[in-house]
Amino acid sequence: MAPFVRSFRGNIHRFLIDVQILQYLIILVGLFNLSLCLYEDQVGKFDWKQNYVGKIKFASFDTVSAAKKIIVATEENVIAALNLKSGQILWRRVLEKGYGGQIRALGGVTDGDLVSVSGGVPAIVRAWDLATGHILHEWPIAEQNHDRIKDVKWHIKDGTLHHILPIYNSAVEVTSYDSKTGDKLKTRRVSAPFITQETECVLAAPYLACLKGDSSLAVLLLVHLFDTHSQPQSVTINTIFGAGAQGPYHLESILGEEPIISISADNNQRKRILLVGEVPVPIQRDIVGDAALYVVSIDNEKILLETTYKNGVTEIVASELLTSKPMPNISTSVTHNSLLSPTIIASVCPRQTKGVTCRHLLASEDHSVALLQHNKLIWAREEALANIVAVEIIELPMSDRDQEIETEFDQKESIDVDSSWDVLSMMFRRIGSQLKQAKTFLQSILSLTPQQSNQRMDLVRDKFGLHKMIVLVTSAGKLYGIETRKGEIIWQLRVRGIRGFSKRSDAIILYVQRGSRHFPYPPQCVLLAEDKQTGEGIVYTFNPITGQPLDGLVKLGYRIKQSMLLHVTTDDFLRGILIFDIRDKVHVYPKGATAIAASIAKNTYIFTADQTTGILSGYSLSYSTSQELISHKVWELLLSPKNQRITHVVSKNPIERVHSQGRVLSDRSVLYKYINPNLVTIVTEGVGHTHKNTLNLYLLDVVSGAMIFSIMHKRVRGPVHVVHSENWIVYSYFNEKSRRTEIASLELYEGKIQSNTTVFSSLTTTKLPIVERQAFIFPAAIESMRETITEKGITSKHIIVALANGGILELPWMMVDPRRPINPEVREEGVIPYMPEIPIHMDAIINYNQSVFRVSGIHTSPSGLESTCLVFVHGLDLFYTRVAPSKTFDVLKEDFDYYLIVIVLAALLISSYITKKLASQKAQKQAWK
């Protein structure tokens, strides 16, 4: 019995050890799971973030706090404090989106408390802590006249907020509140019967200045707002300008602490200023019409600053206000790249021991902000980046050495297959290039002067294609090139006089005509926009790597309705663009690509969607000749604007590739995907009483004009975000009934047999696809959605979702798969059982604690690695990172132990050799026995 017991004990012991090993294994696996997200030391390694505030609306120097700073309020509904020395954001508060957060007034900084008025009805008054940006007090103003909110003027002074509303033909109503508590202090009515709807009034506290009449008999009336007994003072235009000034006159209040107004005349050719007070004092001096004015006070002396901009030179001329005596020690003139028609929006001139030094905060026409101290630009912020309208991510060019190799195997000659390869010349070229390489190598060894390169050394393509250039187009018409490694701005370009397509919600279109793979041809991008004055189309070409304009601004002379990038290239690898004007005429840009465009015209189709009329039309170019492209309409349909309004037209990413044609079911049969590259999703929102809060989604084949599918949601409303990729559509909306955000997904399948295995044709496929559908609850508000994209489409797709709380979620498409079974009887591979709610895992937030706000768009781009997708998120902030939806299956880990594997391999090799030797010796010995 004893040995049995012993062996039993031994077994138990072994069992316990096994259990321990199992535990370790479980812990190990657990660790493995944890390591899917980012390690702490990887923060900022693959990603970067930049914060912006937007175009400045109000600004004020904070000179009362211990830490000097600039308080700004912007068009993006942001209140922020900027560091005086560096321009960095000290704190930033993002208010409500859109109309509800519009900042209407900002004040009280000189008194040490910051008060802002924002929103519409009700307007919200907030008092902020200057040092930290925390809200100290918040209260709403109950507005009496809802429709007159835009006529209300606000004045913040000495802890009191004045709400000033002109009542037509009777008086000006001034309601005063305690800006902290919101207590109504006083309501006054100052008689002003002359104010009508047409009267132009500006606030020059404590006066309200109104211009009555438009001719030379026009009168300027000044109403003292805090004195109910005073009579309105009147100043005629003639006393200001003298005789001979022509209308129309325009009234403006000059920024600064003093109540001063400027009146422009002669079609804004000249203007004069008027000091408002007990006795109004007109200054008898003409000021050029385009000068921006600001009044700053130094030792109780009022100084007028006139800012003019000519040929890149910004000139600030200071003069004493009353005497017009010039002050050359304050006047400056500065030339800097980041200034473009700037205006002073805040200025401060403290007297120091050395004398007076002025600091001016300048806001340029291209939304950039700069701080000018004396005549030196201290810092500049590119605030145009807070409003990006178009993004492209472009590969960087090869390094000089690679380019030499490329020229050696010049592509044009290497296609020559007719055995006419010139072997000798090729060899010479080869030897030549190798000699050159040897020369540079020797030079680098002997530390001789390196060859002057025409590009920055670090701006070259890397091995995995992860280092790229982001080309950004902003609504201000400014273009940027940002490299992806650190987010550094490499170049910037201003295109003046352009605007986005007004019919397409101010979108500017950016196409990559030639990538950087076609050395020696430079890469080329093209911008399509509208002329600011005429609304006609313009084309602007530039090099996306260096930011050099190529052909300059080309005015097209017609309005653009639709445009398209051709998929074929000309002989110099340039892809032409088809431009469709409002007279249905087709143009090709550049002209040289017409022949190429005509050669594929038989199979070229264009579609247009008009939001106002609801008409969608398709055109074919099949009657084109080689000289001219001729379009003819092949289909037309109407989404009646009486019932619905088109909100989204979403097509697939043209560079997308679908690797897998079908899906394997549990019974090993294949369900083939319906992959139609011409499929476009059209989302409409219902209008009118009966159809309000309905959402329609249509899938339309834009080549044949056939409707593929339509679906309708009741009692839901926007904002709608749509992602359309491969054979699926994922869209989000707000469910009014359940008061929650939902995500619905559709998936299209051809069925068990594929209609055409080689190529898809919209014209031959008449069978409608099977549409799978499912909806999910999403426990967060969505700002934007986009799918990931990789080079070959092998990697599974994830959806990048920007949440309203500042997070960016990487949501696997598997989670919104409409085939998730409700009752999992037969399990399919890679299908999770249905759960109505999509959980948000914190480790799927790809921007960890780097919250980004007001996301307006997400751009994804494939990298050189199949596993990795580059993600660029823009909005108020810019965020760039890379994601690997199927994990980095094609890259070795960073800490991969090369030495270990070499040692192991070597040891194995040696040991196998030795054992072979030993074995043969043993065999020999045995043979002797």
Add this chain to the structure above:
Amino acid sequence: MYTIYIFISLLVSVSSSARGSELDYDGWLQLRLWHAFNDESEPIFVERGNVTVSSVRSGASVVGQNGLLQPHINQLKTLAKHDGKYRLKAVARTSLGNEITFLTSLPACYLLGSDLEDVITIWLDSAAEPIVVSISSPGPCSTENPFTNMWTTNVVVKYPDGGPVPDTATYIQKLEREREARERGEAKDNRSFLARYWMYIVPALIFVVLSSATNPEAGGAGGSSQRQ
């Protein structure tokens, strides 16, 4: 699986009366058809016939159209030879009195290949107004004379499906069932670990003992006595 069958049946059934409840309105619809065979960019429309859909909900329709004349067939053949498109203009009149014009087209050779058989699909929106009238033909592509000069036209009326909603009810039921099952299990389960899992532990033990018994090192009496 059941949902798939619904979808398939939906697609197969010409009049999708099975889900007619999605449409709040019923009404009639009249289409006047004009077609063009000329091989030019500007179409020259000739009257083809008309289609009356008496009830948009059921999709019942009457098609009235004349056969093609020989010159038209010849024109169609030349169009097909040049890979051109047969264009159809449809003017729809709804019961509300609206008149909407639609344009649709298909490669002419498909019409010849299918002997003038075509399908006219009318898509309605949620207000029962037509939004798309499209023509399709099963094909195949051919430039030969058709066997007949009479049209074989099928009319299909389609309207939007109801959008999916998160299926919380089934899921909650499932959770309830699971919870109940667990509770039932837990009510009995207040025994010790050994008492609960003895049926797994004992065979495992026997297996361990057996394996150790067969082990040559352990060998001997213990194992054999066990076997007896």
